[in-house]
Amino acid sequence: MSTGPATPERSAEQIETQAVRRALTSAPRPPRASALAATLAFAWRGMLKVKHVPEQLLDVTITPVMFVLMFTYLFGGAIAGSTGEYRDYILPGILVMSVLFTTVYSGISINTDLTKGVVHRFRSLPIWRPAPLVGALLGDTMRYLLAGLVIIVLGLILGFRPGAGPLGVIAALALVIIFSFGLSWVFTTLGLLLRSPNAVMNAGFMAIFPLTFLSNVFVEPETLPSGLEAFVEINPISILATASRGLMEGNAEASDILIVLAVAAALTAIFAPITTRLYRTR
Amino acid sequence: MAASPNLAVEASGLGKSFGDVRAVDGVDLGVRRGSVYGVLGPNGAGKTTTIRILATLLRPDAGSARVLGHDVVTEADAVRGLISLTGQLASVDDDLTGWENLVLIGRLVGLGRSGAKARAGELLEAFGLEEAAGRLVKNYSGGMRRRLDIAASIVITPELMFLDEPTTGLDPRSRNLVWDIIRALAGEGATILLCTQYLEEADQLAEGIAVIDRGRVIAEGTPGQLKASVGSGALQVRLLDPEQRPQAERLLSDELGSVHLEPDPALLSSPISDSERAAEAVAALTRSGVGVAAFSLGQPSLDEVFLALTGHSAEEQDAAAEEQAA
Numbered sequence: 001m002s003t004g005p006a007t008p009e010r011s012a013e014q015i016e017t018q019a020v021r022r023a024l025t026s027a028p029r030p031p032r033a034s035a036l037a038a039t040l041a042f043a044w045r046g047m048l049k050v051k052h053v054p055e056q057l058l059d060v061t062i063t064p065v066m067f068v069l070m071f072t073y074l075f076g077g078a079i080a081g082s083t084g085e086y087r088d089y090i091l092p093g094i095l096v097m098s099v100l101f102t103t104v105y106s107g108i109s110i111n112t113d114l115t116k117g118v119v120h121r122f123r124s125l126p127i128w129r130p131a132p133l134v135g136a137l138l139g140d141t142m143r144y145l146l147a148g149l150v151i152i153v154l155g156l157i158l159g160f161r162p163g164a165g166p167l168g169v170i171a172a173l174a175l176v177i178i179f180s181f182g183l184s185w186v187f188t189t190l191g192l193l194l195r196s197p198n199a200v201m202n203a204g205f206m207a208i209f210p211l212t213f214l215s216n217v218f219v220e221p222e223t224l225p226s227g228l229e230a231f232v233e234i235n236p237i238s239i240l241a242t243a244s245r246g247l248m249e250g251n252a253e254a255s256d257i258l259i260v261l262a263v264a265a266a267l268t269a270i271f272a273p274i275t276t277r278l279y280r281t282r
Numbered sequence: 283m284a285a286s287p288n289l290a291v292e293a294s295g296l297g298k299s300f301g302d303v304r305a306v307d308g309v310d311l312g313v314r315r316g317s318v319y320g321v322l323g324p325n326g327a328g329k330t331t332t333i334r335i336l337a338t339l340l341r342p343d344a345g346s347a348r349v350l351g352h353d354v355v356t357e358a359d360a361v362r363g364l365i366s367l368t369g370q371l372a373s374v375d376d377d378l379t380g381w382e383n384l385v386l387i388g389r390l391v392g393l394g395r396s397g398a399k400a401r402a403g404e405l406l407e408a409f410g411l412e413e414a415a416g417r418l419v420k421n422y423s424g425g426m427r428r429r430l431d432i433a434a435s436i437v438i439t440p441e442l443m444f445l446d447e448p449t450t451g452l453d454p455r456s457r458n459l460v461w462d463i464i465r466a467l468a469g470e471g472a473t474i475l476l477c478t479q480y481l482e483e484a485d486q487l488a489e490g491i492a493v494i495d496r497g498r499v500i501a502e503g504t505p506g507q508l509k510a511s512v513g514s515g516a517l518q519v520r521l522l523d524p525e526q527r528p529q530a531e532r533l534l535s536d537e538l539g540s541v542h543l544e545p546d547p548a549l550l551s552s553p554i555s556d557s558e559r560a561a562e563a564v565a566a567l568t569r570s571g572v573g574v575a576a577f578s579l580g581q582p583s584l585d586e587v588f589l590a591l592t593g594h595s596a597e598e599q600d601a602a603a604e605e606q607a608a
Contacts, residue, residue: 020466023408027439028401030392032363041389045378052377052418117373121434124337125390126362 035128039135046139056105057143061150064098068154091155092244093217095148096176100212102147103180104204106140107187111200130276137184144180148173164250172247175260179240182264185271192278217241236263290315290350290442290473291336297344298331305331307497318474320488322481328497329477333444337367350441366435369446373431376420380411380430383419387437405433425456432463446477461486493591501591516551516580517560522573524548530572537563
């Protein structure tokens with residue numbers, strides 16, 4: 001095979017060619033990556049994205065921070081009679097809201113991936129098929145954790161002193177993250193069905209916004225018209241908010257926690273296979 | 283279809299439709315192990331769909347294919363363990379650094395933490411990307427990106443590499459560099475299936491070429507055979523002294539039949555049927571004292587081949603490109 005005339009400029013590239021050959025011959029031949037190793041590699045990728053694109057995290061935390069401040073100081077007096085009392089009511093709720101909003105971004109990042117060629121590379125690798133998705137969501141839990149911590153730290157600054165102490169707060173945060181992991185499969189499904197990241201964002205927030213507001217995150221359901229009250233009572237987000245409040249105050253109902261875990265498991269059982277299938281075929 | 287040990291890719295009657303578009307319509311291919319094979323065709327001809335089927339990214343709805351002895355549908359996982367994709371098809375992650383991309387791929391193909399890091403460093407160095415290792419890929423130039431793409435596909439040695447339009451959008455210098463890399467890979471015995479719309483690229487790199495148009499293989503052979511199928515080549519002679527052109531014209535027309543006088547006063551050309559006759563003609567010129575500055579045996583370009591085979595030029599069809607790579 002001819003490599004063209006040997007001009008001096010060429011020789012610099014020739015050296016590089018030698019290096020490429022060496023790199024090829026020195027390639028290792030490892031056994032295949034295990035399902036766990038592949039999943040963790042994708043989780044690492046997800047965390048790197050949090051590091052490289054911190055703006056995304058900022059987007060989703062600013063709104064809840066604004067809500068905490070606005071609702072506590074603007075509406076707190078009117079809704080609950082005192083800002084302090086309302087702060088204690090709303091803070092676990094906003095924690096839930098903040099983390100749930102972040103789950104929409106799992107769908108957006110899956111969709112962004114699809115618009116790039118990198119997914120094809122992942123699909124052409126001999127790895128456990130759901131690894132890119134499970135790994136991405138595991139990486140996203142780091143995002144959820146950060147979003148949750150922002151609210152908790154803000155609450156502590158504003159004087160929020162939960163009755164069950166640090167352990168209660170950790171338990172509440174863990175429950176919210178577990179639920180979010182389940183919910184995020186809904187948004188990854190959406191992310192694979194819709195055409196653009198923007199469409200995912202719009203559809204995602206269109207779903208999560210009313211669901212969050214039509215819960216007991218902001219107000220006690222007893223104050224609502226009866227039809228709405230009935231909906232709010234069965235809204236899993238209400239149950240999650242109630243369970244989080246309970247864990248933080250040390251008076252959580254086991255049934256609430258179980259319902260939250262069951263809903264998370266059900267969402268995963270339904271939407272994880274759909275997501276995996278869509279990911280393979282799209 | 284019997285598996286042949288000498289073939290890296292054997293496809294017969296492959297077909298795939300998207301809606302009512304028949305993107306691939308009965309493609310047969312045979313790619314010898316250890317060769318560089320070009321799949322040539324304009325945008326929308328069905329190249330990318332064919333490659334996607336062979337790389338297990340798409341299921342064919344007709345025909346069958348074996349890659350390195352494994353069926354692409356029923357043994358997809360075995361195929362995935364032996365191939366790698368590069369180019370338009372499978373790129374790298376914009377939001378990660380070059381180093382992170384290679385470590386990620388390393389982990390995914392089974393290397394341990396330290397093994398993946400060592401391999402990433404080695405490849406970045408080999409591809410001249412050490413300085414860019416810590417930069418996000420979205421800030422890379424087109425040429426750097428393509429090099430990283432290729433590096434990512436040889437983290438472990440693939441037995442078959444799919445290169446999909448590896449130089450599209452690159453400046454000539456970066457393109458030459460990518461070509462050198464491809465030659466180096468071929469030199470190490472890798473089988474390479476090169477998909478391109480650039481006729482020159484296939485001509486430069488591939489030993490065998492399949493020309494695809496409208497979802498079908500319309501011609502197959504070596505670059506030389508394809509060109510020969512269109513017609514004979516031409517001998518072009520550049521004289522030291524343009525004054526001698528009439529004498530040269532007489533001699534060449536005696537030896538080769540007809541002579542064409544080029545606009546350049548020192549240049550003549552004659553169509554030839556075999557190269558031996560051409561060599562004799564050049565010898566005859568020098569024997570009779572005509573100074574020859576240079577001569578070349580020109581073959582018709584692959585562009586001309588494409589036009590002759592399809593009845594339309596490669597560019598024309600670009601407009602009608604339907605390759606909505608799903």
